[in-house]
Amino acid sequence: MKGTVLIVGLGLIGGSLSLCIKQSHPEANIIGYDTNERETRLASAMGVIDEGSLSFQSSAECADLIILATPVFQTKKLLQELSQFTLKNGVIITDTGSTKASIMESAQELLEKGIIFIGGHPMAGSHKSGVAAAKTLLFENAFYLLTPSKETSRQALIELQYWLEGTRAKFLEVDALEHDELTGAISHFPHIVAASLVHQVKFASETSPHLKRLAAGGFRDITRIASSSPIMWKDISLQNKNVLLHILEKWKVEMERVMDMIQQEDAEKVEAYFADAKQFRDELPVKAKGAIPSFYDLYVDIPDYPGIISEVTGYLAEERISLTNIRIMETREDIYGVLVISFQTSKDRERARVCLSNKTSYELFLT
Known part of the structure; x- marks a missing residue:
């Protein structure tokens, strides 16, 4: 899909959305804008965006899609600014805020002018932050809530979802108050x-x-x-x-x-x-993603001798399995295992479970 996309806010969410759009729509031109110029330069150097911008207004006025990936209070201010700009006909504006009613209220002036605004909330996150942590798999199978207004056409909703198809998220339309x-x-x-x-x-x-x-x-x-x-x-x-x-x-x-x-x-x-x-x-789904990012922990009941942790991590390194955290549990009431290894995805945890099962006799537990 051709067109110009403006990502405002080049953190984990904005950067990951940019990567998803670049992957699924390579012909699109993605402009990044952030009040932190260092993040903009980093995003450009990493190839997360095609070009950085120092002017919110000029980049907004040439965009076909504007994504406000900023905190809610800042998003509301940006919506007020956008209502004063001369935007392209047919431009779609969306956000990524965690609350929607106040944002939809702030977007009312835009809606009254016939400009398309569709509230959005990708329900995914990470223990890391900043554009350096951006990745295309962040939203995969996660819920992506959309809060269209009464004036939003079905065509506009389909177009936004098409722009965001690279997220591989599960789109769900809900009322802002709901x-x-x-x-x-x-x-x-x-x-x-x-x-x-x-x-x-x-x-x-x-x-x-x-x-x-x-x-x-x-x-x-x-x-x-x-x-x-x-x-x-x-x-x-x-x-x-x-x-x-x-x-x-x-x-x-x-x-x-x-x-x-x-x-x-x-x-x-x-x-x-x-x-x-x-x-x-x-009765809650075990593997489905929800509102709070899942923690993929593997509990390993290891023997107590010098070098054991290096031995375990060495096995994982041989299989090129990335972990995000590792810690020893001293207090173990109602907890299986003494070593807790955390992973970014359930796939990494399963690979680690198979790896350690094959190479050791330690007891392994999932929660």
């Missing part, structure tokens, strides 16, 4: 809970010196998402304020019910509470 409710429940709220759990342990550690060491095991794993960008989650929490406040009110009621069950020592209700949660959780 989007914020869905992501609030299964992404934004869990991040708040994870952060609050960490705060609980932080406060307790002030009087319990052994707590940090004990929290290095399973607790660190279940709160891993609390290590996400504070700036991004400040933005998301405030932009999705109403939805999150509603969910948090329900959470307060839920916790009061749990407190009452424990206070009353109602063994039957307490067991049923955990059983219901286990059943619902066990």
Whole structure:
């Protein structure tokens, strides 16, 4: 597909989208714009974009597709600027923000002028950030939510999906308010809970010196998402304020019910509470991608002798299997294995499992 594509925001998401478009539409000209000129130069040097731009307006006015891959508050400002530009007829504008209702509201002036804006949210991420981490496989099989306006034509939706076909994502059309409710429940709220759990342990550690060491095991794993960008989650929490406040009110009621069950020592209700949660959780798809990026961990029950970790990583290196993290578990209650190896994809983890199964007699566990 020919045309000019402007990517605004050359981070992990913007850079990966650019690579996907370049792969599936090699005849397109991709312009990159970022307030951080270093990222623009790096993106150009890496071949992520065809050319960098120092002018948002001039590059926007010649584009056939504009992708705003910036934080929500910045996207809203950019939409206001775009409404004052002289844009090409038929240009499609989309974004990648984690909240949609406020963005669709900010795009109203553009829509009233007959300019096509389709909200977008690729539900994928990585432990790495910046354009240097961009990759074409980031969105593969992930959900890519689109929030068209009532004025959006079917043809425009098809054209946008055609531009983005290189992502190999699963496109899903939802209303903007529904989007914020869905992501609030299964992404934004869990991040708040994870952060609050960490705060609980932080406060307790002030009087319990052994707590940090004990929290290095399973607790660190279940709160891993609390290590996400504070700036991004400040933005998301405030932009999705109403939805999150509603969910948090329900959470307060839920916790009061749990407190009452424990206070009353109602063994039957307490067991049923955990059983219901286990059943619902066990019914969730195992391999499908969701709102929160999956963690592909392999637990290895290794013997304790010098050089064992080098031995394990050496086997993986022989097979050219990349890993993203490796750590030793000291606290092992309810955790299988003492060595935890993390991978970017389920394919890498499976290759590692086969490799270590063939070359060692260690017990291996997936979670």
